[in-house]
Structure formats: structure tokens, C-alpha cells
Amino acid sequence: MPDTPEVHARLRAIVEALPDPELGLTLGELGMVDEITVTGQQITVRIALTTPGCPLKSQIKSSLANAIDGSELSGRALRVEFGELSSSQKERAMQLARRGVQLRAQTPPSLVGTQLLAFSSGKGGVGKSSIAAAVAHVIASRGHHVGLLDADIWGFSQAQLLATGEERLEAEGNVESFRIKPHRTPIGSGSLGVVSMGMMVTEAGSAIMWRGLMLSRALQHFIEDVDWGNPDFLLIDLPPGTGDIPMTLARLLPSTTVAIVTTPSSLASHVAERAASFALKANLSLLGVIENMSSIECPHGDRLTPFGSGGGDHIAKAYDIPLLANLPLTTSLEHQPELIELSSRILEELGRRDEGLLRCSARLWDAVAAP
Numbered sequence: 587m588p589d590t591p592e593v594h595a596r597l598r599a600i601v602e603a604l605p606d607p608e609l610g611l612t613l614g615e616l617g618m619v620d621e622i623t624v625t626g627q628q629i630t631v632r633i634a635l636t637t638p639g640c641p642l643k644s645q646i647k648s649s650l651a652n653a654i655d656g657s658e659l660s661g662r663a664l665r666v667e668f669g670e671l672s673s674s675q676k677e678r679a680m681q682l683a684r685r686g687v688q689l690r691a692q693t694p695p696s697l698v699g700t701q702l703l704a705f706s707s708g709k710g711g712v713g714k715s716s717i718a719a720a721v722a723h724v725i726a727s728r729g730h731h732v733g734l735l736d737a738d739i740w741g742f743s744q745a746q747l748l749a750t751g752e753e754r755l756e757a758e759g760n761v762e763s764f765r766i767k768p769h770r771t772p773i774g775s776g777s778l779g780v781v782s783m784g785m786m787v788t789e790a791g792s793a794i795m796w797r798g799l800m801l802s803r804a805l806q807h808f809i810e811d812v813d814w815g816n817p818d819f820l821l822i823d824l825p826p827g828t829g830d831i832p833m834t835l836a837r838l839l840p841s842t843t844v845a846i847v848t849t850p851s852s853l854a855s856h857v858a859e860r861a862a863s864f865a866l867k868a869n870l871s872l873l874g875v876i877e878n879m880s881s882i883e884c885p886h887g888d889r890l891t892p893f894g895s896g897g898g899d900h901i902a903k904a905y906d907i908p909l910l911a912n913l914p915l916t917t918s919l920e921h922q923p924e925l926i927e928l929s930s931r932i933l934e935e936l937g938r939r940d941e942g943l944l945r946c947s948a949r950l951w952d953a954v955a956a957p
């Protein structure tokens with residue numbers, strides 16, 4: 587076969603379609619095919635690797651030789667040279683590889699069709715758990731079936747917030763295969779099913795000294811071994827900060843949307859920014875910001891702002907996301923009109939995102955799974 591642009595194009599297609607044995611995507615998708623030259627009967631292919639010492643070089647070389655041998659270009663001599671991706675190309679390749687892993691993650695059967703919303707914050711004590719519980723309650727009271735996962739394995743609080751008292755979670759099955767049942771309460775025509783470590787330990791005050799790996803495993807059990815029963819929404823109360831738990835969540839439930847909770851103080855909002863940035867790096871999408879403890883109304887009608895102002899607005903502008911609510915400092919958050927409005931806003935935003943996400947996931951899936 588003579589050297590023509592068609593030969594080059596065919597050769598490039600063969601090389602680009604080869605899967606990287608480690609990252610699972612093709613060399614083309616990962617941007618690793620550097621240069622291809624054909625001189626007479628000699629084919630030279632230069633592949634840029636994530637690291638020059640990659641132990642899979644010989645595997646890539648023999649797969650390429652097999653692919654060419656099995657094509658109409660067989661019979662030519664093949665030389666494979668290896669280079670290294672630039673740091674920005676490497677970053678892009680790793681990002682794509684992570685996204686590929688996420689897209690291949692199987693949604694657990696009992697969460698198929700469920701919209702997932704996590705509440706995240708930088709600092710603790712900003713009201714994330716209280717808001718998650720109150721919003722879950724309001725959404726359920728509107729006739730939806732809602733799950734509430736307390737992913738704060740160490741600092742669990744949902745059992746107390748929802749006053750489930752001494753209730754313990756039930757499990758069915760045997761040691762090899764068991765299913766945990768959420769603690770379910772009917773609310774109007776809807777329901778709220780809660781899973782929290784606080785419903786599993788016997789002494790509420792006992793310290794749980796778990797390391798990262800064990801925390802992630804606990805979250806994995808709560809996602810995979812709980813019979814969630816396909817609720818309309820699963821709200822996830824994350825521990826403050828960034829770490830193993832949000833990372834595990836991003837890996838196991840990549841379609842989760844994240845709401846950032848902060849107080850108006852610049853100290854809290856600057857730390858909350860890290861939670862927002864972390865969510866984006868983990869390929870989770872941001873729903874918006876909730877500013878809690880924004881102001882308090884005095885008996886004579888004045889509004890005071892004891893924690894300053896502008897924290898929520900700051901994050902919303904920095905990440906170009908909506909400021910979903912400014913919640914007041916109050917003893918009865920769940921009855922505040924601002925909280926009711928926040929719940930409506932969340933339903934609205936999730937509805938909009940769901941459409942967009944379905945389209946975006948389909949496009950990304952086509953991009954990474956194309957033969």
C-alpha cells in the first residue's frame with residue numbers, strides 16, 4: 587500500500603483506538619499519540635506517556651504491533667518511541683481518566699432514578715446538618731420520598747436532629763449479604779428514610795476513632811448495602827472539610843450535586859471555598875450556596891448581622907453559582923419562610939440540573955466509551 591494521507595489517517599485511527607492498559611481510556615482520548623511517520627515500509631509511532639518509566643511500555647508496544655498486523659497495513663516494520671506528556675497534558679489525561687472511572691461506576695440498584703444532593707461546608711458548626719434535616723423534612727412533606735444519609739460517620743448528628751431517639755437500624759440477610767433498612771417515617775403523603783451512624787452505635791457518646799480507609803468503607807456500606815428503595819431524592823450530610831468521605835462519594839455516586847453551606851463570616855466562606863473547589867476537582871457539580879445565620883431580628887424590629895455579611899455572596903460570585911438562601915439565626919429553622927423558600931429553590935434547581943446533567947453525561951459517556 588503506497589504512503590498516502592489515507593494511510594496516515596488509517597494508522598492514526600489504529601493507534602488512537604488502542605486502550606491505555608492502566609487508565610482504561612484510549613491513547614487518542616488521553617492525548618498520548620504524539621507523532622506518526624511512515625517512510626517506505628517503516629512505520630514510526632511516538633507515544634507520550636504519563637511517566638517515562640511506565641512499566642506498561644512493552645504491553646502498549648505489542649498491542650500496537652498486533653493491531654497493525656491485523657489491519658491492511660500489516661507487513662511494515664514498526665518502531666515505537668516513547669516520550670512524556672507535558673504537565674498540563676498529564677493533568678488533562680488524569681482528569682479524563684477519573685471522569686471515565688466515575689462514568690463507569692454503577693449506581694446502586696436501590697438509588698437508580700434518585701436525585702442526589704450533598705451538603706458540604708468548609709468549617710464545622712455552620713448549620714449544614716440542621717439545614718439538610720430541615721430541607722429533607724420539607725421536601726418529604728410535599729409528598730416526595732426522601733432519603734437522608736448522614737455521611738458524617740464520626741460526627742453524626744442526624745439521629746438527634748430528627749429525634750429518632752433510641753431507634754436502631756434493622757438489617758436483613760446474613761454476614762455475607764445483608765441489607766440495612768433506613769429508619770423510615772411517613773410525612774404526609776411522602777416519607778423520610780434516615781441512615782446515620784448514630785442509629786448503629788449503642789452509646790451515643792462513645793467516640794468512633796476511625797481512620798480514612800475505614801470511614802470510606804463505612805460510607806460505601808451506607809451507599810451499597812442500604813435498601814434505600816429508590817427515593818425521589820437522597821440528601822447527603824457530608825462531614826466538614828475535604829477528605830476521604832467526599833472523595834469516596836464522588837467515586838461511588840458521581841452524579842451527586844453539591845450545595846455549599848457557609849455563614850456570612852469571611853473566615854467561614856474562605857474555608858467553604860475550598861469545599862467548592864474540591865467538589866469541582868472531583869467532577870461533582872455545584873448547585874449553589876446557602877448562607878446560614880445571616881442575620882437576627884431583634885424584638886424591636888432591627889436586623890443585626892453578628893457574623894458579618896457577604897460570605898455567601900462571595901462564594902456565589904467566585905464560582906458563578908446561585909446564592910440559594912440567606913437563612914436567619916433562629917431557634918426554629920425548619921419553620922422559617924426562608925427555609926421553605928430554600929426547599930422550593932432546591933427542587934427547582936435540581937429539576938433543571940437533572941435535564942442538563944442527563945444530556946452532559948450522555949455526551950461525556952459517548953466521548954469516553956466510543957469504540
Ligand SMILES: Nc1ncnc2c1ncn2[C@@H]1O[C@H](COP(=O)(O)OP(=O)(O)OP(=O)(O)O)[C@@H](O)[C@H]1O
Pocket residue numbers: 707709710711712713714715716717738741743824825826878879913914915916917919
Ligand atoms: N440558623 C441557625 N440559627 C441558630 N442556630 C443554628 C442555625 N443553624 C444551625 N444552628 C445551630 O448551630 C449548631 C451547629 O449546627 P449543625 O450541627 O447543623 O452544623 P454543622 O455544620 O452540621 O456542624 P458539623 O459539620 O460540625 O456537624 C447546632 O446547635 C444548631 O442547632
